[in-house]
Amino acid sequence: MTRTAAGAHGVVGVTGATGQLGGRAARRLAAAGVAQRLVVRDAARAPVLPGATTAVATYADGDGLRRALEGVGTLLLVSASESADRVAEHRSAVDAALAAGVRHVVYTSFVGAAPDATFTLARDHAATEEHLAAAAAAAGATWTVLRDGLYADVLPDFVGDDGVLRGPAGDGRVAAVARDDVADAAVAVLRDPTAHAGRTYDLTGPAALTLAEVAQALTAAGRPARYVAETVDEAYASRAGTGAPDWQLRAWVSTYTAVAAGEMARVTGDVAALTGRPATPFADVVAGLVDR
Template identity: 35%
Template sequence: MIVVTGATGKLGQRIVERLLTRVPAGRVGVSVRDPQKARAFADRGVRVRRGDFTDADSLAHAFEGASQVLIVSVDKMGEETVRDHRAAIDGAVAAGARRILYTSQMGAGASSHFQACRDHAATEDALRASGVPFTSLRNGFYAASALQLAGPGLESGDLALPADGSVAWTAHADLAEATAVILADEGCFDGPTPPLTGAQALTFGDIARLAAEVTGRTLTRTTVPDSHYREQLVGHGVPAGPAEQLLGIFAASRAGEFSTVDATLTTLLGREPIALRTVLREHLTPGAAY
């Protein structure tokens, strides 16, 4: 059985949907904190069990009989994140899983400027220490994050953000499809994958240009000091710690940590990845899909 954690989240839900096009529902299990939110999967024959990274007994039940466990990384950063991931790894090992998969990120490294990438590196260290074969999915930076960061500027017409570098923005839908391919073909990658990225690396200046082309509006890209952006975030209610972590995205992109473009995702999909222009068009049109 293939067990997927976080199956009601933005990425996890898509992964299960794509996996069900490749393997029978009876071979798929999900581990979620609230089984009621996964009722639609249960109705399709997927095994739904409660699993909480802070509750070892729940993980033992959720991971029971798993041949593979996909750990979808939690949506937070710092020491608590790594502790949660280690608990999930321990649960997969105890359940006797033959392989553990993990949604990491391109640029994962102990010296990264971005906290999340340092967390991913620490989790990958825990996977290596587990003694179980693993696959770490080095996902490209989510295109949805580009939309979130650019959102206020797309509305105002001025993307006023800190200095940045090129980023290989990648759609959730593509990463979900690729993950399903890898899960269905157990063992096609050992250890970290190559970066699973879109076909282009773009700056926010590029995004402003693309958005202008899509909407027909005039958009500009203004560079603001990191300190100004931090103050702006805090002024809008973002705590100082998360504000600093968010700034790490820009520092990491300036250092080129997210600029690599790799063909592995294209090969897994059997087609070109969804372009950021398409993501922007969908986002700026009612009924956005990405």
């Protein structure tokens, strides 16, 4: 297959290429013949893909990341792993990318990102979005934000070893999105960044489900589960023994309270608009997980 650049923006950079989302995007770009730079923390884990080179860097190492991204025109900036320093890492990564000459940054955010979002990590994404927009404008670059819903692929992991999905979500709904849908949407933007400059997309599943309905779907797919609604106090108490730091506990509990507040319930057509096909139903995502 002949290798191609991504339109006027040159080589595509993909961060988090060893992860679930970055890896999916990288494989799709390789299949389409797009030249890539895969930025990873561990070269030994980097996927070997046609037309792809590999560079090792972390978000916190601004100088190292700038060197890793030299020659990259368009970048998929996959949000960093959850940590107390996540916003600082994101800002470092944005600044390094723009200093390296990246002309368009595609950032994976979260639905409902806002400074006052109930879900604490959505506040981190809002801060990153604000920095990206300002820094890109100053550098004469452009950006696209993909606000991903809660991953449908991850919801089964919310079920405990006792088969209980528990949390203070009440009867709130969540329009969980398949990782494959997000990867397809990201690739569509990366291959034609100019068409999506300055745009924010909310990537959701095709329906918003209560957690009781999520448990029912898991049970129907062969993963028995039931939903137990907790109070906020009960939620903190049930997770207190994990040894997680306070910021992580707040993030876990606020995932559910954001669902209760309706902040993850909105269903959009952005997946279909970007990919040309409907978003994947939750039941289909779960069936695919069980079949693996």
